[in-house]
Amino acid sequence: xxxxxxxxxxxxxxxxxxxxxxxxxxxxxxxxxxxxxxxxxxxxxxxxxxxxxxxxxxxxxxxxxxxxxxxxxxxxxxxxxxxxxxxxxxxxxxxxxxxxxxxxxxxxxxxxxxxxxxxxxxxxxxxxxxxxxxxxxxxxxxxxxxxxxxxxxxxxxxxxxxxxxxxxxxxxxxxxxxxxxxxxxxxxxxxxxxxxxxxxxxxxxxxxxxxxxxxxxxxxxxxxxxxxxxxxxxxxxxxxxxxxxxxxxxxxxxxxxxxxxxxxxxxxxxxxxxxxxxxxxxxxxxxxxxxxxxxxxxxxxxxxxxxxxxxxxxxxxxxxxxxxxxxxxxxxxxxxxxxxxxxxxxxxxxx
Amino acid sequence: xxxxxxxxxxxxxxxxxxxxxxxxxxxxxxxxxxxxxxxxxxxxxxxxxxxxxxxxxxxxxxxxxxxxxxxxxxxxxxxxxxxxxxxxxxxxxxxxxxxxxxxxxxxxxxxxxxxxxxxxxxxxxxxxxxxxxxxxxxxxxxxxxxxxxxxxxxxxxxxxxxxxxxxxxxxxxxxxxxxxxxxxxxxxxxxxxxxxxxxxxxxxxxxxxxxxxxxxxxxxxxxxxxxxxxxxxxxxxxxxxxxxxxxxxxxxxxxxxxxxxxxxxxxxxxxxxxxxxxxxxxxxxxxxxxxxxxxxxxxxxxxxxxxxxxxxxxxxxxxxxxxxxxxxxxxxxxxxxxxxxxxxxxxxxxx
Numbered sequence: 001x002x003x004x005x006x007x008x009x010x011x012x013x014x015x016x017x018x019x020x021x022x023x024x025x026x027x028x029x030x031x032x033x034x035x036x037x038x039x040x041x042x043x044x045x046x047x048x049x050x051x052x053x054x055x056x057x058x059x060x061x062x063x064x065x066x067x068x069x070x071x072x073x074x075x076x077x078x079x080x081x082x083x084x085x086x087x088x089x090x091x092x093x094x095x096x097x098x099x100x101x102x103x104x105x106x107x108x109x110x111x112x113x114x115x116x117x118x119x120x121x122x123x124x125x126x127x128x129x130x131x132x133x134x135x136x137x138x139x140x141x142x143x144x145x146x147x148x149x150x151x152x153x154x155x156x157x158x159x160x161x162x163x164x165x166x167x168x169x170x171x172x173x174x175x176x177x178x179x180x181x182x183x184x185x186x187x188x189x190x191x192x193x194x195x196x197x198x199x200x201x202x203x204x205x206x207x208x209x210x211x212x213x214x215x216x217x218x219x220x221x222x223x224x225x226x227x228x229x230x231x232x233x234x235x236x237x238x239x240x241x242x243x244x245x246x247x248x249x250x251x252x253x254x255x256x257x258x259x260x261x262x263x264x265x266x267x268x269x270x271x272x273x274x275x276x277x278x279x280x281x282x283x284x285x286x287x288x289x290x291x292x293x294x295x296x297x298x299x300x301x302x303x304x305x306x307x308x309x310x311x312x313x314x315x316x317x318x319x320x321x322x323x324x325x326x327x328x329x330x331x332x333x334x335x336x337x338x339x340x341x342x343x344x345x346x347x348x349x350x351x
Numbered sequence: 352x353x354x355x356x357x358x359x360x361x362x363x364x365x366x367x368x369x370x371x372x373x374x375x376x377x378x379x380x381x382x383x384x385x386x387x388x389x390x391x392x393x394x395x396x397x398x399x400x401x402x403x404x405x406x407x408x409x410x411x412x413x414x415x416x417x418x419x420x421x422x423x424x425x426x427x428x429x430x431x432x433x434x435x436x437x438x439x440x441x442x443x444x445x446x447x448x449x450x451x452x453x454x455x456x457x458x459x460x461x462x463x464x465x466x467x468x469x470x471x472x473x474x475x476x477x478x479x480x481x482x483x484x485x486x487x488x489x490x491x492x493x494x495x496x497x498x499x500x501x502x503x504x505x506x507x508x509x510x511x512x513x514x515x516x517x518x519x520x521x522x523x524x525x526x527x528x529x530x531x532x533x534x535x536x537x538x539x540x541x542x543x544x545x546x547x548x549x550x551x552x553x554x555x556x557x558x559x560x561x562x563x564x565x566x567x568x569x570x571x572x573x574x575x576x577x578x579x580x581x582x583x584x585x586x587x588x589x590x591x592x593x594x595x596x597x598x599x600x601x602x603x604x605x606x607x608x609x610x611x612x613x614x615x616x617x618x619x620x621x622x623x624x625x626x627x628x629x630x631x632x633x634x635x636x637x638x639x640x641x642x643x644x645x646x647x648x649x650x651x652x653x654x655x656x657x658x659x660x661x662x663x664x665x666x667x668x669x670x671x672x673x674x675x676x677x678x679x680x681x682x683x684x685x686x687x688x689x690x691x692x693x694x695x696x697x698x699x700x701x702x
Binding site: 262 | 557
């Protein structure tokens with residue numbers, strides 16, 4: 001019988017988050033800043049973050065939105081979006097402006113990706129520059145070929161991942177939000193400069209949860225949750241304590257109206273529930289001892305960042321009643337698992 | 352170059368339709384009665400149609416809802432739902448009350464299926480009675496096992512179909528709304544007492560249309576649209592002029608609120624657009640000569656019904672402009688393809 005009731009860990013980082021801009025940024029940022037010391041902020045805002053100037057402006061917007069007790073404690077890790085027009089000079093300038101990663105979206109596969117990439121080989125000079133400057137390449141790993149069936153897009157993309165890894169052996173590459181057993185295997189097989197982020201929702205969902213009963217827009221994301229055997233491979237990757245796999249929530253807020261409609265946007269808002277759910281998940285797999293590496297160590301190590309100095313405690317709720325219910329919404333954004341469960345763990349900030 | 356501009360066919364039948372009851376019945380019935388001489392009316396209403404008495408009451412409700420020019424022209428083909436409690440005596444009574452088919456839903460897989468079947472073998476006495484009385488067995492062909500992944504449910508169900516067909520060789524069986532290449536093959540391989548219905552939407556959609564871009568609740572149905580190679584097999588089955596495959600639209604109305612929400616009901620409302628879309632589809636495949644068999648001959652023959660005596664003409668619109676746009680809704684129900692296309696063919700009733 002597992003009697004663990006609390007766990008104190010080095011403050012976590014979220015190596016994949018969508019914070020948006022403007023009013024939505026102010027709405028969602030506190031939920032990331034509440035639980036994470038740092039977060040890799042995705043650049044597919046509207047307009048996107050493409051240049052050093054964009055990075056500086058967006059970072060300022062985020063820091064000025066860090067009000068009250070988060071000011072000075074939360075650190076956004078900035079990125080640029082690599083688009084077909086990106087130049088090596090832009091990579092150099094973004095690196096000097098503090099961007100730690102360049103993110104590629106395949107064209108047309110997810111939110112704000114109409115400016116995405118079709119031809120990865122054509123970006124070889126950009127990859128070379130990223131390797132030279134030590135900027136991480138962050139990949140939404142789905143084929144942009146519209147002929148590729150939705151459930152095959154990640155597997156087909158693995159050829160591209162292999163091509164990049166082969167040609168740029170000094171480039172650090174993160175395959176974001178892995179969803180298939182095939183992707184887990186390729187990441188395991190590639191050298192240690194290739195890693196992957198794992199989301200909370202892909203540890204929990206399969207496509208059954210999205211379309212197997214009623215259709216659930218709040219469980220809809222890209223890449224789609226896949227088959228049970230795919231989820232099993234991701235779960236093992238997260239639990240096995242392999243430094244190639246670390247947390248990137250891909251928390252992606254959309255208004256309720258953009259989700260519960262005739263054409264629902266892809267994205268699941270997990271920021272406020274990610275850590276409590278991970279504690280429950282790892283505890284349920286008798287692997288709480290692996291949680292800190294997954295949330296707070298492996299990602300920072302891969303990115304070459306120092307460890308966070310503060311700690312945070314996760315505690316099993318004594319009373320799994322009303323207080324632990326997932327709120328219906330946060331400023332019009334419906335969080336992951338609202339309506340279907342309770343949070344059995346809580347985050348307690350250490351003094 | 353195909354210059355066919357119109358086609359006159361024997362009036363079609365729809366061998367699978369959901370008409371509901373009450374206000375929704377009055378809303379949707381005209382759209383089926385406008386284009387179809389007869390329709391096999393599904394029994395999973397709320398409450399369901401389980402007995403001879405239910406059949407008589409529901410038939411009266413439908414006929415009294417047949418107002419104006421449809422009165423006396425539209426014939427509902429009545430069904431009962433076979434549930435675990437159904438008895439051979441109930442089958443006999445329903446047959447005498449005019450029910451032509453008994454429909455089985457696997458438990459829990461679609462709208463109003465909480466009373467569905469888990470154990471098909473236990474229904475052997477009912478199948479025997481249906482065979483004896485000549486009642487068609489209509490199957491929603493998905494496994495009720497909650498452990499079976501959503502995309503595998505039809506393929507897993509084929510074992511059950513094979514078992515029933517083997518043990519009741521004189522029972523006419525319809526595998527409704529086929530969605531997989533595997534199901535098409537099994538139906539082709541089984542004797543001529545086993546047939547299948549094909550919906551309009553499964554000729555057109557794959558899962559890509561439901562979840563591959565934005566999530567589209569109005570394209571969400573059970574069984575789910577599957578892979579491109581599955582759709583290709585269904586298309587070939589419909590176009591090949593094989594009498595085992597005929598039209599059953601599975602037109603299934605839900606209010607816009609029941610579709611555009613956090614837990615969307617399964618079902619696509621195709622009744623008003625089914626025939627124009629089929630004309631465009633068969634014409635696009637240079638197979639207009641196969642349309643009448645698919646819509647008006649094979650189904651009636653399988654069910655042992657006389658041919659309809661009136662005709663109906665499908666005409667290519669001379670002007671593919673405003674007039675052919677799919678309406679946004681019919682009494683609060685959003686029709687198939689609203690917002691994404693125009694109807695290039697129209698139904699013209701012959702004098």
